Amino acid sequence: MGEKWVLMKTAQTPTNIAVIKYWGKRDETLILPVNDSISVTLDPAHLCTTTTVAVSPAFQQDRMWLNGKEIPLSGGRYQNCLREIRKRAREVEDKEKGIKIEKKDWEKLHLHIASYNNFPTAAGLASSAAGFACLVFALAKLMNVEEDESQLSAIARQGSGSACRSLFGGFVKWIMGKEEDGSDSLAVQLVDEKHWDDLFIIIAVVSSRQKETSSTSGMRESVETSLLLQHRAKEVVPKRTVQMEEAIKNRDFASFAKLTCADSNQFHAVCLDTSPPIFYMNDTSHRIISHVEKWNRSEGSPQVAYTFDAGPNAVLIARDRKAAAQLLQRLLFSFPPKSDTDLDSYIIGDKTILQDAGVEGLKDVEALSPPPENGSAQKYPGDVDYFICTRPGKGPILLSNEKLALLDPETGLPK
Amino acid sequence: MGEKWVLMKTAQTPTNIAVIKYWGKRDETLILPVNDSISVTLDPAHLCTTTTVAVSPAFQQDRMWLNGKEIPLSGGRYQNCLREIRKRAREVEDKEKGIKIEKKDWEKLHLHIASYNNFPTAAGLASSAAGFACLVFALAKLMNVEEDESQLSAIARQGSGSACRSLFGGFVKWIMGKEEDGSDSLAVQLVDEKHWDDLFIIIAVVSSRQKETSSTSGMRESVETSLLLQHRAKEVVPKRTVQMEEAIKNRDFASFAKLTCADSNQFHAVCLDTSPPIFYMNDTSHRIISHVEKWNRSEGSPQVAYTFDAGPNAVLIARDRKAAAQLLQRLLFSFPPKSDTDLDSYIIGDKTILQDAGVEGLKDVEALSPPPENGSAQKYPGDVDYFICTRPGKGPILLSNEKLALLDPETGLPK
Known part of the structure; x- marks a missing residue:
């Protein structure tokens, strides 16, 4: 089908609030904290980010829209996340659409990203946490990345520290880690959202x-x-x-x-x-x-x-x-x-x-x-x-209903 | 002259503001702090306490008036100051008035105390610091106490911790001390008010x-x-x-x-x-x-x-x-x-x-x-x-002008 195809994934990721706080980095670039932190994930029905990521040979460059407005992707935090997730991209085949992307193709293909918060961004409710978690989660699905949520959390962490805790529902611990390269600074789920559902x-x-x-x-x-x-x-x-x-x-x-x-x-x-x-x-x-x-x-x-x-x-x-x-x-x-x-x-x-x-x-x-x-x-x-x-809520999910996508499946531009 | 005489002293004492803060006691009764503190004494022309103390064989009990209103002296903090200063009282003789008080008489004689702040007490400006310092200083003068200002500060400290720093002008350090009895927890003057008079x-x-x-x-x-x-x-x-x-x-x-x-x-x-x-x-x-x-x-x-x-x-x-x-x-x-x-x-x-x-x-x-x-x-x-x-100001002074006394020289009651 030539160079016209667009492949998309849409994900929804919750925000989280720390009950043991993260405050202070020991490494500014890798975003490594000075202590462990623990958070509760908030119900995505009320506070979440939805992100659609798309890839197409027709795209000329990586582009991103946040709440409908295009924003630059040049910042180090976005670049770190994109680089790390691209490294882990694998072969993707969509037989129905007749699309096949080889592992090596991902380095050349460009991405379109559209993200939307269902709550006021200006309200100071850690929208960047849900945002980076959603970006990394959606890209991992699009690129058929093998890594589990904890390993993805270490990538989201490089976008925004607290984002790593949004890869899980329930109560989540961000382990500060010891390694200089940050490979062991990642989130783990302590209990899921059903464990303590009185709250x-x-x-x-x-x-x-x-x-x-x-x-x-x-x-x-x-x-x-x-x-x-x-x-x-x-x-x-x-x-x-x-x-x-x-x-x-x-x-x-x-x-x-x-x-x-x-x-x-x-x-x-x-x-x-x-x-x-x-x-x-x-x-x-x-x-x-x-x-x-x-x-x-x-x-x-x-x-x-x-x-x-x-x-x-x-x-x-x-x-x-x-x-x-x-x-x-x-x-x-x-x-x-x-x-x-x-x-x-x-x-x-x-x-x-x-x-x-x-x-x-x-x-x-x-x-x-x-x-x-x-x-x-x-x-x-x-x-x-x-x-x-x-209430406390669940972790990231993939939305299979194409109507919920934020990008047009034909053009790959915001709807 | 029988039992009718009244002997009085009037003193004026500044308040102080800490620049290294006192917060936390290691002994609640003796008022011993967990760290040293440093303060600057404020000019008594604008913020001070004036206290008149009087003794007379005609007084039936210890009494005190604060800003014109009688207040109980039964509190431990007042009692501690009165006890400690009475212990150090010495013989007093006023030949002009024909009064002689022996050292042992002080245990039996009662005191009248009147105190007045030249600033609103409710304003949270450490009125108790100036108050207890002034009480101890005035009583020391009345009772011919030999101890110097630092030794008096250890007594004022038992009324209100920060009061010990109001015994001096300029910059003052409250040394926390090491002794369990508090004898070395006292104030010393670092520099007088003329040392840094630009402030x-x-x-x-x-x-x-x-x-x-x-x-x-x-x-x-x-x-x-x-x-x-x-x-x-x-x-x-x-x-x-x-x-x-x-x-x-x-x-x-x-x-x-x-x-x-x-x-x-x-x-x-x-x-x-x-x-x-x-x-x-x-x-x-x-x-x-x-x-x-x-x-x-x-x-x-x-x-x-x-x-x-x-x-x-x-x-x-x-x-x-x-x-x-x-x-x-x-x-x-x-x-x-x-x-x-x-x-x-x-x-x-x-x-x-x-x-x-x-x-x-x-x-x-x-x-x-x-x-x-x-x-x-x-x-x-x-x-x-x-x-x-x-501005920074001077330490306690005795007011010799009897017109400034807060008690009547005849009755020993508030004017």
Whole structure:
């Protein structure tokens, strides 16, 4: 069929949130961390990246579109991923379409890549993690790469460190590794998403007036200037990682919550110990923490764990659906939408939790009574942009339905 | 003259701000710290405590008034100071008034104490430091105590840790000591207030909606739960203290500013690493830091150092009067008074700096142009309550003018 064919694969990959934080590289180019980290994968139904990769002898160069806009592929991080995955490409044959690509052909063939996040990229929700994981996973499928998810994770890691943890569902550990070439710095699944399926997650997307330090430059500055970072990496995290694995294995929510909150706070402490200091959390983040701490204390055992990445957004992990409903009531009481915001755009993701919380409209929000443990009962309308309700979720999947592809099967250009 | 006489002394004692922070006790009762600390004494003309102590055979019990209100003296901290100072009391004779107190009489005689702060106690400006230092200093004078200021500082320390540093002017070091009884945990003067008299200090009293954790309970929780505190105390502070002493000795402002800012940030990092986390700084504090960091960077060398205690207030130490005037312009641009506030109550202390800044009225504040290094130029009216302009200052003094006494010389009761 001459030089007209286009071969495509489309994949969907989740984002993840660390409960033991990655902060600091020992190698900037290979993206090798100073400590192990552990994450929970978020349900791709609510937060994921979809990526279509295509190959065709008609393509003149590698090109990429992110959320519909073409972006340059010249950056080292993209180049590293493309080079590593091309190295591992194998023979591909599609008899139906009469296509045969030899192993050696991959070096000459160009790629088209289209990627799309089902959540706002600007919200600081680690879109690069899902993005690079999805790119590597989709290319591996297209190129018939033999390597397993862990080996792929070591490639995705070179695009964005935390991307390696998005190659699996459930709870995932990024082993820092020891080798200088980074070959043993990869992700492994601790348990799949069914192991602990009581958990429910609410993300508060917090309004911010500040421009934030990127995590790449932030962690470089921490490594260079914080006198606490090495102590954390060498003395604190190794023990904490063992305890966290144990807590996850035993579904021990009290330990899980204690470790998750302590590690989030310590990561932000290291940011503050950086020169100049880095502030990711703001007054709203602090208020959410205070509310959760008060409620947990009043209940006698933790109902909710909190964790914050390189931004003011709170990721709140509730022990179960009931606790999540009570949490949502508390959050909506203190952080109601502004008067011009409708509930349907204020609570997104798994909206069924609203029924559990007994909140069906803005009137129900106004009628919420102050949480008994909350002394001040002050309200902060507008301080949260919106809430995403979700759960732990599964790892990357291939989408076989061609209608979901982001590239046109004829032209290989964005639809 | 029978049992009617009243003998009084009145003293004035400065407050101080730590540039190497004290955070964490190794002994709660004796108030022994986990590390050395270094402070600068603030000019008592703007921030001080005045205390009158009186003794009379007519007094029925020990009594104390703080800012005109009687307060209980039953607390352990007051009792410790009173006990220790009474132990060291000596014979006192006032031939003019015909009074003679034998050493042994002091155990039976009762005291009246009146204390007054010339700054808002609620502003979180370490009023207890000046307060306990003044109490101990005034009692030592009344009781003809032989001990020198360092020895008195070890007594004041048992009232409030940082009080020991208020027994001297200039720059002061609190040596943590090694003895279990605390006898070698005391303050020494590094240099007096004339050694580095270029420095100018502006304190931004920041509005706060949050109720803050007291430093006493905060540092207890940090000692119990922070995994970074011991590393800071044992590994970081000892080296930093040596560097800070060197910087002060050489009037090396660049090193002084770097160390001061880093140590303030690390103290707040340890607070954040505490469980539950302690937040003393708020968004306004963060903004002030960002402004100072940006300006220092744009100038190529530090113009201003910042340090924050257990609250959101910024203490800004400018390298000289010129830098202070430029700092004040920047602060007034970003944090102007609310429209109903007059400049006279918004800038207190040494107001002469206003002329240097070219600001004589609210119109001049409105006319200020945005600092060239500040990209956003956003304004936050009302986020700062007021500014106190001051300088490094002298240590405690005895006030001989009886008109300044806070107790009536006849009755021994508050005037």
